[in-house]
Amino acid sequence: MSSSLTRRALAAALLLTSTLAPAVAVAAQPGGHDHRPVRAAQARLLGEKIVPHKLDFQGTTVGGLSGVDRDRCTGEYVFISDDRSYLQPARFYTAELDVDANGVHAVDFTGTHPFLQPDGSVYPAPTVGDGKAVDPEEIRVDPRSCDYWWAQEGDRPKTVGPPVIQPSIQFAGPTGAYLGRLPLPANYEITMEERGPRRNQAIEAITFGDRGRVLTSAVEGPLLQDGPEPDVDHGALVRVTKQTRDGKVLGQFAYPVEKIFAVNDPNSPWGPDTGVPSILAFPDDPNRYLVLERTWVAGAGYKIRLFDATTRGATDVQAMDSLAGQPVVAMRKTLVADFDTLGLSTVDNTEGMTWGPRLPSGERSLILVSDDNFAEDAVTQIVALAVR
Template identity: 65%
Template sequence: MIFRMNRGSPARRPVVAALAALPLLLAAPSVSAAPPGADVRLLGEAIVPHLLDYRGTTVGGLSGIDRDPCTGEYVMISDDRSYHQPARFYTAAIRVDENGVGPVDFTGTAPFRQPDGSTYPAPTDNDGNAVDPEEIRVDPRTCQYWWAQEGNRPKTPSAPDPVIQPSILKTDGTGQHLGEHRLPPNYEITADERGPRRNLVLEAITFDPTGSVLTSALEGPLIQDGPLPTTEDGALARVTAQTRSGEVLGQYAYPIEPVFTAPPPGGRRPDTGIPAILAHPDDPDRFLVLERTYVEGTGFKVRLFDATTTGATDVQRVDSLADRPVQPMRKRLLADFHDLGLSTVDNIEGMTWGPRLTGGERTLVLVGDDNFHPQLTTQIIALALPGEN
C-alpha cells in the first residue's frame, strides 16, 4: 500500500545551537555536539491514512521505528495494547532520498507471541500478561527484533489493575518469543512507591552499531529522583548502557527540559519525557535524544537533542538523584520541530538512521504515533543531517 507525500523545502534551515537551561548545580558546557552553524533540514513527510486496514489489522499507534540492515526495510511497532488487534509490529519499504520521503509500502505484520506461543491479551483488572509496546530495534548481529514495553504501575496502591513490570523482549521476524533482556534493578516498579512512574517507564532503547551495547532511557524521572518537570524546572531521567547479557556498564542522568508552557487553569498535567534515543554511528558515548511534550490547550512540542555521556556521573549506585548533586549528560539542541516546516507537529515518538544521501548527509527517519485518534496523524518524517554529525 502506497501513501501520499508532502515534500520538504530544499532550502536549508538553520539549526538552533543553544544549550538547554539547567539548574546551576547541574549546568555544564556542551561537548561532542553539532558544530556551530550546522544545519538540519526537512526532506519531506508521508502521511499514512487514519485507521488504515492492512491485512486485517488497524495501522496506528506507531511509536517506534528502526531500519533493518538485512533487508533495507523498516520495522515499526504499534502501541496498541491488544485493544484493536493483538499487540504487533509492521514492516514497510520506505523510499528516503534527496527528493523526500515515500512512498510508504507496508510489506508485512505479525503479532508478538508470549513464551507459550499465544498472543497478548487486552488489559483487564487482573491480567498481568497485558503489555504496552513502545519501542522496537533490529539487532545488528542477527536482524532479530528487541522490543520494549512499559508495563503498568496502578494508579493507586489499592487499584484493581495489576503491577506489570517493564521489559525488553526478543522476537524473530514472525513474532515468536526468543527471550527477555535483564533490566537494571532500579527500573523495577515496587509497592513502596519507588521506581518508575506510571506511564513514564521504558519507551526508548537503542543498539550501538556493533550490537554489543543496548542503551535504554526512562521516559521520566524515577519517583525517588525528584518531581516531574514544570515550567520552571526540568528533571533528570536515567539512561542505562548494558551488555547484551544485561550487565550494567553505566547509568547516567539525562536533563529533561522544563515544560514549554503552562496548561489552562484546571487543565491536566502536561505529558513530557523521552520517547526515543538513538546511538550515534561513530561515537559510542553520543546519542540523539527526542523530547516530546503535550500541553492541553496548546498542543505538542518536539525537540531533537545531541547528547553525550562523556564526563557524566555514573549513577547506577546512586539511590536518589534528588539527594545528591551529579554531573548529568551534556546536550545541545539540534532542532525544534516547529521550525522545520512540517504540515503539523504531533506525537512524534520513534526515530532511526536512514540511508546516506549522495552528498554525504545522514538521514534521520521518524514516525508519529496517532494514538488511534482522529485529530492526530501517522507521520513518516525524513530529515537530513550534516555528514559529520
C-alpha cells in the same frame, strides 16, 4: 525462499540545568583522552508523508506507531504499534519507504505480526487482569541477527489490587516468536513502595550502539525517588542505562529533560505530558546519542525537540539510590532541531526515530514517526530529516 530464511542468510560540566545552544555550537568533550571539540549535529527537513488514518492492513488497524528501525537484512523498516491488544493483538509492521534527498515519496506496508508470549499465545488486552498485558513502545533490529528487540512500559496500577506489570525489553523473531528478554537494572522495577518508574513513564527508548555490543535504554520520565516531574519552572533528570547484550550494566547516567514550555490550560482534565520517547546511538561514537524530547500541553499542543547528547564526563549514577538534591553531572546536550521551525504541515506526537540511508550530500537521513494514539484529531506522520 521465505522471508525468514532470506533474512537469516543475510544476517549470517553541566549539572541539573542545561542551556539550549544553537545547533551550530561547538561543544568540548570532557573526559577520556580526546579533548578535541565535536561539532553538534545539524538537521534540515527532507519531507514528510501522512499515513491514512486507521488504515486497514491485513485485518489490522495501522496506528499507534511509537517506534521505528531499519532492517539491514531486508532494507525494510519495522514499526511497533502501541495498541495494547485493545483493537488487535500487540504487533509490529514492516514497510518499504521511498525516501531520498527530495523527500518521502511512498510508505508501503508489507507485513504485520503479533508479538507472542513464551507459550506461543498473543498478548491479551489489559482488561483480562491476569498480569500478562503489555504496552509496546519501542523496537530495534538486532545489528547482528536482525531479530527484533522491543521495549514495553508495563503498568503501575492507579489503585491497590490490580497486578503490577513490569517493564521489559524482549527479543522476538521475524514473525514475533518469543526468544527471550534482557535483565533490567533493579531501579527500573515498579514497586508499590513509590519507587521506580512512574505510571506510563517507564521504558520508551532503546538503541544499539558500539556495533551491537551495547544496548542503551532510557526511562521516559524521572523515577519516583529521583524527584518531581518537569514543570514550567524546572526540568528533571531521567536515567539512561548502558548494558551488555546479556544485561550487565556498564553505566547509568542522568539526562536533563527540559522544563514544560507553556502553562497548561487550567480547564483541561489533562495535565502536561513530557519525556524521552526515543534515543538513537551515533554509529561512530558509543557515547553519543540523538535524544528525542516530546511534550504535550493542553491548549498549546506539542513541542518536539531533538538533541545531540553525550555520556562523556557525566556522573555514573547506577549506585545512587536517588538523584534528588545530589551533585550529579548530567549528560551534556545541544539542540539539533525544534520541530516548530522545520516547516512541517503539523507537529504531532513524534515518538520514534532511526537512521536511514546516507544521502549524496554526505548527510545521513533520519526517519521519524508520530504516534496518532488512534485518535481522530492526530496523524501518523513519517518525517525524513537530513542530519549533518
